[in-house]
Amino acid sequence: MAPNLKSFFQNVDDNAETFIERLRKAVAIPSISAEDERRADVVRMGMFLKGELDRLGASTEARPLGKQPGKEHLELPPAIIGRYPAKKDDSKRTILVYGHYDVQPANKSDGWETEPFKLSVDDKGRMYGRGSTDDKGPVLGWVNVIESHQKAEIDFPVNLLMCFEGMEEYGSEGLDDFIIAECKPGKYFADVDATCISDNYWLGTEKPCLTYGLRGCSYYSIQVSGPGQDLHSGVFGGTAQEPMTDLVRVMASLVDGDGNILIPGIMDDVAKVTPDEESRYKDIAFTMDNLYESLGSKTGIFPDKERTLMGRWRYPSLSLHGVEGAFSAPGAKTVIPAKVIGKFSIRTVPDMKPEKVDELVYAHVDKVFESLKSKNTMKCHLQHSGKWWVASPDHWNFTAAAKAVEDVWKVKPDLTREGGSIPVTLTFEQATGKNVLLLPMGSSTDAAHSVNEKLDRKNYIEGIKLLGAYLHYVAEEPMKE
Amino acid sequence: MAPNLKSFFQNVDDNAETFIERLRKAVAIPSISAEDERRADVVRMGMFLKGELDRLGASTEARPLGKQPGKEHLELPPAIIGRYPAKKDDSKRTILVYGHYDVQPANKSDGWETEPFKLSVDDKGRMYGRGSTDDKGPVLGWVNVIESHQKAEIDFPVNLLMCFEGMEEYGSEGLDDFIIAECKPGKYFADVDATCISDNYWLGTEKPCLTYGLRGCSYYSIQVSGPGQDLHSGVFGGTAQEPMTDLVRVMASLVDGDGNILIPGIMDDVAKVTPDEESRYKDIAFTMDNLYESLGSKTGIFPDKERTLMGRWRYPSLSLHGVEGAFSAPGAKTVIPAKVIGKFSIRTVPDMKPEKVDELVYAHVDKVFESLKSKNTMKCHLQHSGKWWVASPDHWNFTAAAKAVEDVWKVKPDLTREGGSIPVTLTFEQATGKNVLLLPMGSSTDAAHSVNEKLDRKNYIEGIKLLGAYLHYVAEEPMKE
Numbered sequence: 001m002a003p004n005l006k007s008f009f010q011n012v013d014d015n016a017e018t019f020i021e022r023l024r025k026a027v028a029i030p031s032i033s034a035e036d037e038r039r040a041d042v043v044r045m046g047m048f049l050k051g052e053l054d055r056l057g058a059s060t061e062a063r064p065l066g067k068q069p070g071k072e073h074l075e076l077p078p079a080i081i082g083r084y085p086a087k088k089d090d091s092k093r094t095i096l097v098y099g100h101y102d103v104q105p106a107n108k109s110d111g112w113e114t115e116p117f118k119l120s121v122d123d124k125g126r127m128y129g130r131g132s133t134d135d136k137g138p139v140l141g142w143v144n145v146i147e148s149h150q151k152a153e154i155d156f157p158v159n160l161l162m163c164f165e166g167m168e169e170y171g172s173e174g175l176d177d178f179i180i181a182e183c184k185p186g187k188y189f190a191d192v193d194a195t196c197i198s199d200n201y202w203l204g205t206e207k208p209c210l211t212y213g214l215r216g217c218s219y220y221s222i223q224v225s226g227p228g229q230d231l232h233s234g235v236f237g238g239t240a241q242e243p244m245t246d247l248v249r250v251m252a253s254l255v256d257g258d259g260n261i262l263i264p265g266i267m268d269d270v271a272k273v274t275p276d277e278e279s280r281y282k283d284i285a286f287t288m289d290n291l292y293e294s295l296g297s298k299t300g301i302f303p304d305k306e307r308t309l310m311g312r313w314r315y316p317s318l319s320l321h322g323v324e325g326a327f328s329a330p331g332a333k334t335v336i337p338a339k340v341i342g343k344f345s346i347r348t349v350p351d352m353k354p355e356k357v358d359e360l361v362y363a364h365v366d367k368v369f370e371s372l373k374s375k376n377t378m379k380c381h382l383q384h385s386g387k388w389w390v391a392s393p394d395h396w397n398f399t400a401a402a403k404a405v406e407d408v409w410k411v412k413p414d415l416t417r418e419g420g421s422i423p424v425t426l427t428f429e430q431a432t433g434k435n436v437l438l439l440p441m442g443s444s445t446d447a448a449h450s451v452n453e454k455l456d457r458k459n460y461i462e463g464i465k466l467l468g469a470y471l472h473y474v475a476e477e478p479m480k481e
Numbered sequence: 482m483a484p485n486l487k488s489f490f491q492n493v494d495d496n497a498e499t500f501i502e503r504l505r506k507a508v509a510i511p512s513i514s515a516e517d518e519r520r521a522d523v524v525r526m527g528m529f530l531k532g533e534l535d536r537l538g539a540s541t542e543a544r545p546l547g548k549q550p551g552k553e554h555l556e557l558p559p560a561i562i563g564r565y566p567a568k569k570d571d572s573k574r575t576i577l578v579y580g581h582y583d584v585q586p587a588n589k590s591d592g593w594e595t596e597p598f599k600l601s602v603d604d605k606g607r608m609y610g611r612g613s614t615d616d617k618g619p620v621l622g623w624v625n626v627i628e629s630h631q632k633a634e635i636d637f638p639v640n641l642l643m644c645f646e647g648m649e650e651y652g653s654e655g656l657d658d659f660i661i662a663e664c665k666p667g668k669y670f671a672d673v674d675a676t677c678i679s680d681n682y683w684l685g686t687e688k689p690c691l692t693y694g695l696r697g698c699s700y701y702s703i704q705v706s707g708p709g710q711d712l713h714s715g716v717f718g719g720t721a722q723e724p725m726t727d728l729v730r731v732m733a734s735l736v737d738g739d740g741n742i743l744i745p746g747i748m749d750d751v752a753k754v755t756p757d758e759e760s761r762y763k764d765i766a767f768t769m770d771n772l773y774e775s776l777g778s779k780t781g782i783f784p785d786k787e788r789t790l791m792g793r794w795r796y797p798s799l800s801l802h803g804v805e806g807a808f809s810a811p812g813a814k815t816v817i818p819a820k821v822i823g824k825f826s827i828r829t830v831p832d833m834k835p836e837k838v839d840e841l842v843y844a845h846v847d848k849v850f851e852s853l854k855s856k857n858t859m860k861c862h863l864q865h866s867g868k869w870w871v872a873s874p875d876h877w878n879f880t881a882a883a884k885a886v887e888d889v890w891k892v893k894p895d896l897t898r899e900g901g902s903i904p905v906t907l908t909f910e911q912a913t914g915k916n917v918l919l920l921p922m923g924s925s926t927d928a929a930h931s932v933n934e935k936l937d938r939k940n941y942i943e944g945i946k947l948l949g950a951y952l953h954y955v956a957e958e959p960m961k962e
């Protein structure tokens with residue numbers, strides 16, 4: 001361990017209460033991006049973050065992102081971007097970090113045991129509050145790293161570029177274009193050597209991880225329509241072809257109960273498991289009981305850990321989400337719905353091509369619907385699509401992070417992928433042309449997006465050390481790709 | 482035509498404006514049984530009706546039906562029962578008539594072109610207003626018949642018993658037990674010779690009909706559950722067995738696009754079409770264009786009128802109504818629903834036995850679900866059930882009504898059945914042990930339960946004549962069954 005890291009770690013421990021206080025102030029600002037009437041709070045949170053960085057001597061800017069699409073009366077919250085130290089040192093590497101300062105909605109009445117916008121620390125060190133783990137803890141982590149370097153009088157190891165947005169929980173409106181523009185030569189994010197995103201979670205609760213892959217998502221709707229308006233089944237049942245009858249048949253043709261996708265050709269481009277990849281699974285801290293606990297049931301598809309993890313993050317899956325336009329309330333209603341829209345999505349993986357997936361889906365759905373010989377009308381379309389992402393965990397950005405984990409947590413990190421998507425990851429990779437690392441702070445039980453979201457005090461404080469240590473190791477790691 | 486009918490008809494014409502005024506007063510009372518805060522208006526409407534009958538010298542009672550099940554703070558509106566003439570004449574037949582004085586909800590903002598609770602007559606004589614055709618027009622029809630007999634000084638041909646309820650649009654809470662009790666010897670509805678219900682509609686707009694059959698309805702739900710809570714498809718897609726996947730497969734096994742029910746054994750008890758029944762179809766005033774117009778599309782199952790009418794009212798049908806618990810809103814949500822409930826119902830016909838239908842449904846659904854070998858849990862249950870009803874159109878109650886139609890409308894009525902159910906019909910048949918006739922006043926375009934409900938002035942005025950003429954003919958028709 002480098003000697004300057006030791007004094008950094010000590011300083012983080014000495015300032016733990018200050019850092020928790022900073023998180024408390026941030027959690028108290030209800031920066032809910034999905035609620036129009038909270039927009040002023042989102043902006044206030046962005047300004048709080050900018051102010052903290054300014055006081056530490058960072059060079060910062062609040063960059064406007066324009067009006068919110070579809071809500072032209074609403075200004076998007078700014079991207080808070082910054083550079084530390086304020087003046088670039090050309091002898092050092094440049095690391096870009098990303099996080100978001102907006103949060104999911106939360107109301108005490110949803111079932112919270114504490115006030116969601118008041119940080120409440122229990123006797124086990126669990127710090128409850130909306131945004132504690134997603135993503136205010138990690139974002140303030142970077143601020144705290146800067147402060148401890150100053151207080152401990154340690155030379156900052158890299159040129160740190162920061163990009164913090166306020167619309168992540170609402171689709172990162174406006175951010176892609178901004179990142180792409182600012183990564184161009186001569187702009188704010190030019191000259192980035194690597195990117196680090198801290199906005200996901202450990203696979204479990206005991207062992208840190210580095211994340212090197214995300215699945216993509218292609219979301220489709222199948223609309224079947226016939227009658228001009230909803231009908232009464234007493235009057236029309238037995239005389240009209242019913243759209244729901246067709247829709248459930250098409251939906252039943254997409255996937256079987258064991259998760260096998262029944263669309264011909266869909267598996268053709270899925271990358272084969274290499275021996276190298278396969279070897280990574282057996283050491284991962286995950287058990288079938290972990291799955292059953294998080295499922296709340298024993299209704300898993302596979303009996304073993306390896307195939308379950310592969311099912312989660314390296315094979316595609318297809319889920320049927322629901323039906324719009326049909327009767328969906330409790331009780332009984334004898335309606336024949338005139339227009340029903342089935343929703344499903346496919347989680348995509350290397351080396352599937354989203355456009356080819358679309359074509360295979362359309363061809364299959366068309367064929368099945370045609371075979372029904374229905375007089376109703378069917379339309380299938382893509383609602384949205386995001387590509388999968390996978391990085392090499394052998395890249396120096398990852399090996400540096402692994403050393404930082406070993407330093408702080410005294411354990412080799414799990415190398416994980418995730419089943420969901422963080423679309424900005426791919427944007428950073430493509431816009432910078434450099435490696436992106438996902439370096440989570442919180443654990444699997446943090447309940448991001450749910451009631452009683454929390455961040456463990458240990459994950460926060462050791463996480464600050466981890467982010468700082470990462471900057472030291474990534475500053476010196478030999479640059480093999 | 483009997484001479485006393487001629488003067489009755491003349492009197493109805495002379496008093497047309499008075500009768501329309503009576504309907505105007507009734508429509509102005511928003512007697513919506515489904516809305517708790519309108520309960521006082523429902524009671525007020527019942528009292529208005531009772532008052533009109535009292536002024537004409539009928540003997541009436543407002544009978545309490547107890548508390549509303551599930552809403553114990555709410556008193557059910559009373560059944561308004563009456564007898565005219567007040568004193569029974571043992572030399573005359575006793576005819577029981579039924580109607581309801583409550584209405585469906587209505588708000589101008591639903592799309593009404595006029596105020597729903599203000600009778601608005603246009604230049605074509607269409608009288609718009611909630612309850613005009615369902616069922617205040619027919620109920621006041623009986624009141625008007627009494628008034629015109631008095632004014633024209635015609636001897637009343639029968640002992641008229643009346644049963645008007647205020648909860649029909651909310652499931653006729655409390656009425657079945659009341660009817661069964663009052664049909665016992667010595668009670669109010671003892672000694673009924675036949676029943677007439679005016680609460681349905683012509684098949685089209687040109688030709689009156691007598692209705693002799695209704696389908697029953699058995700409503701089922703299929704619940705499939707697995708995980709302890711809704712899951713995120715990014716995290717669990719590809720590792721968990723999904724309830725929606727199982728549910729659409731079970732739902733797809735129930736019926737095909739041409740309406741064929743795929744549950745083994747379900748058609749076994751369906752009565753065969755007799756030559757006598759078949760002969761009734763060809764003269765019925767109904768065309769495929771009528772179907773397409775009411776469907777708002779050409780997505781009918783059958784190309785011909787006869788098979789379409791049979792599909793509507795003499796064969797069973799199965800409709801899939803929707804799914805509870807899945808994603809049903811517009812937009813995209815990547816949820817794996819933990820518990821989904823599919824809803825479907827079967828319209829039943831002679832000679833299907835509801836209990837046997839239940840057993841066939843359960844056996845089929847169990848078998849299909851078992852074949853999926855799913856780890857999820859499935860439960861299928863009956864939500865509610867009402868039996869089919871069919872009467873003989875050769876009964877004297879019907880032949881009398883047919884003569885009345887010919888007298889008033891100068892045309893032989895269509896003999897129709899209906900695809901929906903009016904459960905009280907079966908209750909009256911079983912409680913009185915006598916024939917029940919459905920004798921509609923309004924036409925197929927009256928939009929009962931919809932916006933812009935109306936009753937044509939001609940249907941109202943000629944309908945009053947029809948109800949009166951029916952009482953004269955039914956008083957004298959030879960009593961062959």
Ligand SMILES: [Zn+2]
Pocket residue numbers: 100134135168199
């Ligand atoms: Zn986040």
Ligand SMILES: [Zn+2]
Pocket residue numbers: 104134169448449
């Ligand atoms: Zn989030």
Ligand SMILES: [Zn+2]
Pocket residue numbers: 581615616649680
């Ligand atoms: Zn009615």
Ligand SMILES: [Zn+2]
Pocket residue numbers: 585615650929930
């Ligand atoms: Zn009604």
